[in-house]
Amino acid sequence: MNLLIFALIILFGLSSYYFGRSEARKLITTNKIKLNALPSYYGYYLGIWCGLPALIILSLWSLFEPTIIKMVILSNFSNVESKDLFYEQTLSFFNGNFTGELTNNIKIASEKYSSLNAIAYNSKIALLASAVIFSTSYAYKKVKSNNRARDDVELILKGLLFVSSLVAILTTIGIIVSLLFESIKFFSTINLFDFIFGTSWSPQRAFVRDASTITPEEYLELKDAFGSVPLFAGTAFIALIAMCVAVPIGLFSGIYLAEYASTKVRKYSKPIIEILAGIPTVVYGFFAALTVGPFFRTVGESLGLTVSSESALAAGLIMGVMIIPYISSLSDDVINSVPQSLRDGSYAVGATKSETIKKVIIPAALPGIIGSILLAVSRAIGETMIVVMAAGLAANLTINPLESTTTITTQIVMILVGDQEFDSPKTQAAFALGLTLFIATLFLNYIALRVVKKYREKYD
Amino acid sequence: MTKEERLKKRHNAEKRFRFYGLLSVSLAVIFVLVLIQNIVSKGSSAFSRTTIAADISFNADLLEIEGPITKQSLEEAEFYDLAVESILKIYPSKDSKEERQVLRLFSPDYEYEIKRYLIKNPDKINQVASVELTSSDDVDQLNKGNFPRDLPEDRRRVSNFQLNIYDNLVEEGKIGKKFNDYFFSKGDSRDPELAGIGGSLMGSFFTIIICLILSFPIAIMASIYLEEFAPKNRITDFIEININNLAAVPSIVYGLLGLGILLSVMDFPRSTPLVAGITLSLMTLPRIIIPCRASLKAVPPSIREAALSVGASKFQTVFHHVVPLAMPGTLSGTIIGLAQALGETAPLILIGMVAFVVDIPGTPVDPSASLPVQVYLWSEQAERGFVEKTSATIMMLLGFLIVMNFIAVYLRQKFEKKWN
Amino acid sequence: MELNNSKIKIKSKNLNVYYGNKQALHNINLEINNKEVTALIGPSGCGKSTFIRCINRMNDTIDICKVDGSIEIDGKEVNDKNVDVVTLREKIGMVFQKPNPFPKSIYDNIAYGPTIHGIGEKKDEMDKIVETSLKKAALWDEVKDRLNEPGTGLSGGQQQRLCIARALSVNPEVILMDEPCSSLDPIATAKIEELIDDLKKSYTIVIVTHSMAQAVRVSQKTGFFHLGKIIEVDTTEKIFKNPANKMTQDYITGRFG
Missing domain, CATH: 1.10.3720.10 (MetI-like)
Structure with a gap:
């Protein structure tokens, strides 16, 4: 239905474009007025005024209609248990595919729903029609009085461009709101200190469905279930292993490609290395879980070591491989932006290439290199699929790379995969973890981007 | 340290450094190749599926169709009995346990495959026709060589009895390989041989x-x-x-x-x-x-x-x-x-x-x-x-x-x- | 003859240089005398810089650059396979068009060369080297109290003298200067010129310049390059007072270039 209305609005808009244009031309021929803009701008002007307000109203309306109707209906049934379920049942009864026990309440609610729907529909049409008529006639008057159509159209378009650029801010706000909202609920049940400093993580113990009804005894039980230290430690540990792989290989590759490689070697090996950055992480996860993990296990067994098939080592190693291109291409760029004159200065006093690189280029490029490493760390911390598939689920506090550990991202996925109950502290814990992750990566990214930017300014 | 020794040391350091760089680039490139090789070698066999040709007797009585046989009535008919009866004939089994094993050589979809065959070839009614049925995943993997045969029976997914039938079918030339159209056309399934993307x-x-x-x-x-x-x-x-x-x-x-x-x-x-x-x-x-x-x-x-x-x-x-x-x-x-x-x-x-x-x-x-x-x-x-x-x-x-x-x-x- | 030979420090014979398919230098034959300042002049893009970059093989760092012909220094071929560029460049210092101090302290800028060549491994030896190099470059008095400050914080002229000090720190025999004053103001230029005059007592200096006045002021011998060819070489006096070639005449009188 909305689609039809949408098409109608577009149609109106288009026809008012042509109408506006011909009206403007008429102004020239019949009234002998010199127009302030090309006739087509009058068309655009009328078209935009006809379509845009209606479209905005339509999209806002469709966005909020279901929520408002739901709220109105549920406000009548304050005594019903599990409101979401009740509402689902009402909707399916209304749509005629209801199965299960039919209560009187559902019937009443369904009737209410149908009448509300009808009201909503009629008022939507009325509102849209009046919006179209009102805004079009306003614009038509303006066209008739030969307004500065081009300036007006450009002003509207500029507004549109500005609004699009605001999407970035809206997304950030959306992220923060969605994370904070659930996290605050979580921290109103679980003490922040128990979360940050607790050393045992076992959210499966949080059987309580509704956080608001927790008794003090239950809280004692819950208190120990959400200690996130093992997750932080596991995340940091796997990231550390990844960086141990990625930093030397990435840095040396970057240096080699920037300073040593012939044009031909560079031409072929650079894109091949960058393939590593384009491979979806789920593929790395699959490779780590099915090939690398079992391989380490077999090797470990033959050496007499007990290696978990979901070892931190396998996950970290593969994550490191994934990160190599981020470090290599960024440090390649950074090294290339060190001015040639510094190299010349060093060669001229008789330094070898490696001495020049170690003592002149790397110190000069250090801020950029550190920035790229920080970005890589942030990527390692936020990486999800590799650890979900290749690292363990049990929260062990360990520094043995052959054992399994778990990470923040793994736990978020494990908690939220499948159906969630939104009021349980377990679900809220995932959002609290997400908030921690967001803050940590935001911090790293911000510093890294600043460092890199400063560095760029220095040599630009 | 003399000047010459020092120079030699410096040049060696240079060579080492260069080598580390080359090594890193090679490691990264090798990893790409290993990953791709690993995926392709594991995955390329999925583009074919193993079929077993079975002689199906399309006995109209077993379909329990009332009234005339039309496309419509065939669509609605139960093919299970007909399918089981014909399939069990591919190898004599002595008890119901063995019968189950015979059926398990085929994908659970065999009755639908037989139905589709008859709907496509309605003239085969009350005749015997050889229909290529999709094999079960176990036979598929066996045929593709992904299952080692020399393991003890309890560690194998295919029993000795089934292995025997398989060998027989191979000798009779009834095991075939087809392009795996199911992989592209079907949705998800619990049975790998029927699962598609x-x-x-x-x-x-x-x-x-x-x-x-x-x-x-x-x-x-x-x-x-x-x-x-x-x-x-x-x-x-x-x-x-x-x-x-x-x-x-x-x-x-x-x-x-x-x-x-x-x-x-x-x-x-x-x-x-x-x-x-x-x-x-x-x-x-x-x-x-x-x-x-x-x-x-x-x-x-x-x-x-x-x-x-x-x-x-x-x-x-x-x-x-x-x-x-x-x-x-x-x-x-x-x-x-x-x-x-x-x-x-x-x-x-x-x-x-x-x-x-x-x-x-x-x-x-x-x-x-x-x-x-x-x-x-x-x-x-x-x-x-x-x-x-x-x-x-x-x-x-x-x-x-x-x-x-x-x-x-x-x-x-x-x-x-x-x-x- | 024998005496004359020992006076010659650098000698190039039939030197050709190519950048890819483009020939940058054609059959350059040039002799540079020991402990004297030789100036190379000519319009921009004529190959002066390319030539001096051949002397310490800086052109090796440019992939597409190919050199054939010979350059001898003290009778030894520079382009020989057995010549180690590292020792070659230790012997031939270079100062560039734009001052290029490393982003390190003044002290470390000077100490860099000696450190990599293993000279002055003790702290007091190194201090001595830094001090003498800076003194030779006439910079010591200006920076002796701030040796640990970054070299990039100095003024342009000071930076260039720091680069000269850096070149001197490894005790070279020859110093190549590629338009060392082109990015400096007149006062800084005068200081550098004064310095060059001083340095020629102990070093052989080759200076590329596009200021003819500078060539007159600092050099004893001048070579005129045009379109990758050497047109005329003679004593500076002769070149500027009574050039043999018409083209040289035109250039120094400012008719082109």
Whole structure:
């Protein structure tokens, strides 16, 4: 239905474009007025005024209609248990595919729903029609009085461009709101200190469905279930292993490609290395879980070591491989932006290439290199699929790379995969973890981007 | 240390350093090759399926059709009895246990395959015809050589009895290999031999289209604003910082955003490409805006000055000259952003795209999986057949990514002007 | 003859240089005398810089650059396979068009060369080297109290003298200067010229310049390059007072270039 209305609005808009244009031309021929803009701008002007307000109203309306109707209906049934379920049942009864026990309440609610729907529909049409008529006639008057159509159209378009650029801010706000909202609920049940400093993580113990009804005894039980230290430690540990792989290989590759490689070697090996950055992480996860993990296990067994098939080592190693291109291409760029004159200065006093690189280029490029490493760390911390598939689920506090550990991202996925109950502290814990992750990566990214930017300014 | 010794040491250090660099580059390249080789060697066998030719006697009595036999009545008929009776004839079994083992050589879909055969060849009614039926995963893997035969029976998935039948069938030339059309046309299944990526392919398609529709126009408009019109002020700075940070926010956080806002507040339908597309477009936006801005920035100011000097407005300058010139870079940035979105898994898991969906989605609001999520789902399955299917899915996914990246590179190299 | 030979420090014979398919130098034959300043002049792009970059093989760092012909220093072929560029460049210092101090302290800028060559491994030895190099470059008095401050913080002229000090720190025999004053103001230029005059007592100096006045002021011998060819070489006096070649005449009188 909305689609039809949408098409109608577009149609109106288009026809008012042509109408506006011909009206403007008429102004020239019949009234002998010199127009302030090309006739087509009058068309655009009328078209935009006809379509845009209606479209905005339509999209806002469709966005909020279901929520408002739901709220109105549920406000009548304050005594019903599990409101979401009740509402689902009402909707399916209304749509005629209801199965299960039919209560009187559902019937009443369904009737209410149908009448509300009808009201909503009629008022939507009325509102849209009046919006179209009102805004079009306003614009038509303006066209008739030969307004500065081009300036007006450009002003509207500029507004549109500005609004699009605001999407970035809206997304950030959306992220923060969605994370904070659930996290605050979580921290109103679980003490922040128990979360940050607790050393045992076992959210499966949080059987309580509704956080608001927790008794003090239950809280004692819950208190120990959400200690996130093992997750932080596991995340940091796997990231550390990844960086141990990625930093030397990435840095040396970057240096080699920037300073040593012939044009031909560079031409072929650079894109091949960058393939590593384009491979979806789920593929790395699959490779780590099915090939690398079992391989380490077999090797470990033959050496007499007990290696978990979901070892931190396998996950970290593969994550490191994934990160190599981020470090290599960024440090390649950074090294290339060190001015040639510094190299010349060093060669001229008789330094070898490696001495020049170690003592002149790397110190000069250090801020950029550190920035790229920080970005890589942030990527390692936020990486999800590799650890979900290749690292363990049990929260062990360990520094043995052959054992399994778990990470923040793994736990978020494990908690939220499948159906969630939104009021349980377990679900809220995932959002609290997400908030921690967001803050940590935001911090790293911000510093890294600043460092890199400063560095760029220095040599630009 | 004499001067010569010192020099020698310095030159050795030089060689070592150079070697480390070469070693690192080689390691990275070798890893790419090993990964691809590993996936291809595991996955390429998934593109064929093993069939067993069985003589089926289409005995109309067993179909219990009342009235005339038409296409309609065949569609509704039960083929189970007919199928079982014919299939059991391929090898004599002495008890019901062995009978079950015989049936288990075939995929659970055999009755439907027989039904489809008869509907296609209605003249075969009351006759005997050889029908190629899909084998079970165990026979499939055995035939592809993925199961070692020399293990003790209790560690094998195929019993001695079944192995015997298999060998017999091979001798009679009844084991065949066919192109695995099921892999492309079917949705998910618990049986690897019947599982296909049809559903996730459509899911990914809808997701990417929605992502494109939402992110491309907004990204272009935002980059035009920021690059061409934005005044240098606090709001602009703040938007810039936001974009740069958002591009580096872990994808799972976008999943939480989708779950927390789109699903729980706005009540969008769970597990659907619609939600996936919206979530991924939020993630992709900053990743597209950055290259878009770069390509707008690369258009030299002289072009703008030329247009302005003939009296074009700022808007006309931008839309008639700058944007068309920046288009190749913009498009290639968009394609690369979409390729990243296509490979994204974590946020989709959070918005419930991990549901087991057998039906192929017809619209973006049907529950579905996507290619990378399918990889995740199947990789959790124990059967050997799913390893093969997972690897083949990865091959398809990588294939799409390669094509997209190739187009992006081509666009840039072919159409982008080099400004000096 | 024998005496004359020992006076010659650097000698190039039939030197050709190519950048890819483009020939940058054609059959350069040039002799540079020991402990004297030789100036190379000519319009920009004529190959002066390319030539001096051949002497310490700086052109090795440019992939597409190919050199054939010979350059001898003290009778030894520079382009010989057995010649180690590292020791060669230790012997031949170079100062560039734009001052290029490393982003390190003044002290470390000077100490860099000696450290990599293993000279002055003790702290007090190194201090001595830094001090003498800076004194030779006439910079010591200006920077002795701030040796630990970054070299990039100095003024342009000071930076260039720091680069000269850096070149001197490894005790070279020859110093190549590629338009060392082109980015400096007149006062800084005068200081550098004064310095060059001083240095020629102990070093052989080759200076590329596009200021003819400078060539007159500092050099004893001048070579005129045009379009990758050497047109005329003679004593500076002769070149500027009574050039043999018409083209040289035109150039020094400012008719082209």
